[in-house]
Amino acid sequence: MPILDFKKFRKKLFLRYLARIPISIRLAAGHGLLMATLLPLVGVGIYKLVSRDLLKSVDIALLASAESMRASKAYEGLVNGGLDEFLSAFLGGRDVNAYARIVDLSGNIRSRSTRDDVTLPITKEAMARAEQGFSTFETWDRAEKPPFRQLTMPVIVGGIFTGSIVQVGAPLDATWATLRQIRGVLYLTFPAIFGVSMIAGYIMARRSLAPVDGMRRAADQLSATDLSHRIDVPNVRDELHDLAETFNRMLSRLEDAFERQRRFSSDVSHELRTPLTAIRGEAELALRRQRSAEDYRAALETIQKESVAMGVTVEDLLLLARAETGGLPTTKAPVFTGDFLANAAAKAEQLGKAKQIQVRVIEIEAPQNFLAAENYLSLALGNLLSNAIKHSPERGIVTLSCKKSKNGLLTFSVADQGEGIPPVLLEKIFDPFFRVDSARNRIAGGVGIGLSLARALAKLHGGDVHAESTQGRGSHFHLTIHQALAT
Numbered sequence: 001m002p003i004l005d006f007k008k009f010r011k012k013l014f015l016r017y018l019a020r021i022p023i024s025i026r027l028a029a030g031h032g033l034l035m036a037t038l039l040p041l042v043g044v045g046i047y048k049l050v051s052r053d054l055l056k057s058v059d060i061a062l063l064a065s066a067e068s069m070r071a072s073k074a075y076e077g078l079v080n081g082g083l084d085e086f087l088s089a090f091l092g093g094r095d096v097n098a099y100a101r102i103v104d105l106s107g108n109i110r111s112r113s114t115r116d117d118v119t120l121p122i123t124k125e126a127m128a129r130a131e132q133g134f135s136t137f138e139t140w141d142r143a144e145k146p147p148f149r150q151l152t153m154p155v156i157v158g159g160i161f162t163g164s165i166v167q168v169g170a171p172l173d174a175t176w177a178t179l180r181q182i183r184g185v186l187y188l189t190f191p192a193i194f195g196v197s198m199i200a201g202y203i204m205a206r207r208s209l210a211p212v213d214g215m216r217r218a219a220d221q222l223s224a225t226d227l228s229h230r231i232d233v234p235n236v237r238d239e240l241h242d243l244a245e246t247f248n249r250m251l252s253r254l255e256d257a258f259e260r261q262r263r264f265s266s267d268v269s270h271e272l273r274t275p276l277t278a279i280r281g282e283a284e285l286a287l288r289r290q291r292s293a294e295d296y297r298a299a300l301e302t303i304q305k306e307s308v309a310m311g312v313t314v315e316d317l318l319l320l321a322r323a324e325t326g327g328l329p330t331t332k333a334p335v336f337t338g339d340f341l342a343n344a345a346a347k348a349e350q351l352g353k354a355k356q357i358q359v360r361v362i363e364i365e366a367p368q369n370f371l372a373a374e375n376y377l378s379l380a381l382g383n384l385l386s387n388a389i390k391h392s393p394e395r396g397i398v399t400l401s402c403k404k405s406k407n408g409l410l411t412f413s414v415a416d417q418g419e420g421i422p423p424v425l426l427e428k429i430f431d432p433f434f435r436v437d438s439a440r441n442r443i444a445g446g447v448g449i450g451l452s453l454a455r456a457l458a459k460l461h462g463g464d465v466h467a468e469s470t471q472g473r474g475s476h477f478h479l480t481i482h483q484a485l486a487t
């Protein structure tokens with residue numbers, strides 16, 4: 001329950017306050033916050049590491065000098081001054097300012113170096129450890145001065161503690177100074193790095209987000225009637241570059257779709273106006289004066305023929321619109337390949353009877369049956385076949401083949417020996433109302449919807465329609481559907 005409340009609270013906080021702050025400032029602040037957490041951590045780490053290393057090198061020097069004092073039997077009566085030589089030999093003389101002394105168990109100083117401004121006690125712990133044969137390092141803090149580091153080492157001869165203890169110590173001058181410098185540098189640089197990173201973060205965020213503003217303005221200028229504006233694509237290949245490109249591609253697609261829509265509407269009205277004019281003309285002519293029954297009959301027949309053709313066009317258009325917008329109910333059922341092809345071929349042969357066209361059927365590795373919405377598929381294939389018949393020469397041969405192709409597709413191909421299609425128009429013929437030779441095709445009864453409809457219906461089956469053609473020798477149309485075997 002409390003966790004939930006916290007989440008709610010965070011969301012509320014974000015919506016009420018944070019979401020109102022510009023992204024660039026939010027980014028910069030986040031960046032700054034991160035720096036403010038990381039920098040002290042890094043600083044403390046560096047400081048600890050350096051101080052440990054510095055102390056280690058002092059300890060090594062102290063240990064070396066104590067050990068050599070012990071080894072050279074300095075504890076056996078080196079008088080004042082004798083120890084100084086030792087120290088300068090091992091610790092580098094004046095620079096280090098070390099001291100050394102030899103004490104016994106009761107704390108009496110038996111010998112000491114000349115430096116006398118330090119009087120450090122022997123702690124109980126160090127003494128106890130010395131009696132057990134262990135050396136002890138200790139640090140003594142002093143007010144306003146560098147601390148002292150001291151080593152207490154028992155003198156052991158032949159494994160037996162002699163009662164003498166060597167003590168070597170040195171002020172941590174250099175270490176202290178170095179650490180103070182590091183502290184100073186860190187104190188100075190932290191706020192500077194923090195400030196610079198905030199400002200740099202802000203500037204960078206502003207600069208990288210600048211294209212967003214451009215996109216907003218470009219989007220503002222768009223309207224349904226003018227989709228020609230494009231967003232400036234930033235030179236840097238980053239996410240915003242990709243976004244701008246994607247946005248522009250979307251605009252192109254939209255512009256295309258709007259343009260097609262506009263052309264489609266004007267084509268539809270144009271196509272429907274022609275038969276309407278014919279019908280009206282025919283009716284007006286017939287009504288102009290009294291006519292014989294045959295004349296009326298002829299006029300009515302023309303009117304009927306035109307209106308039937310118009311009806312077919314309107315039906316096709318409706319079907320096309322529904323297929324393209326996904327408004328067609330497609331219940332797929334098993335279709336027998338052999339029967340399907342034979343039916344299609346028979347209808348085509350019927351169409352081509354006048355031109356004595358022969359329709360051949362070929363099956364290549366075709367399955368016995370497949371799943372499809374049979375009426376729509378046969379309509380699509382029928383359109384391809386009727387085109388082939390229309391464009392075939394007298395006594396020509398139209399081939400209908402069905403082939404299983406690799407990527408799970410079933411291909412129906414229709415080949416004719418007609419005049420062919422110019423290569424540049426191979427895609428255009430799929431546009432609604434497009435006809436290579438409008439005048440001729442119109443006489444042949446085509447309005448130019450057949451191929452667009454065939455393609456839309458093939459897409460309904462997860463496939464498509466493509467055309468290949470050799471001018472003067474004939475065309476091949478391939479209708480693919482996604483192959484779904486019934487069994």
Ligand SMILES: Nc1ncnc2c1ncn2[C@@H]1O[C@H](COP(=O)(O)OP(=O)(O)OP(=O)(O)O)[C@@H](O)[C@H]1O
Pocket residue numbers: 383387388391416418419420421429430434435436437441445446447448449450451452475
């Ligand atoms: N087999 C073919 N050979 C040559 N040209 C063809 C062939 N099939 C189609 N075309 C060309 O493509 C155009 C578009 O064909 P589509 O089937 O869409 O329209 P249509 O046949 O003219 O009319 P509709 O099919 O609507 O009755 C045709 O007008 C024709 O110019």
Ligand SMILES: [Mg+2]
Pocket residue numbers: 383386387446449450451
């Ligand atoms: Mg056609």
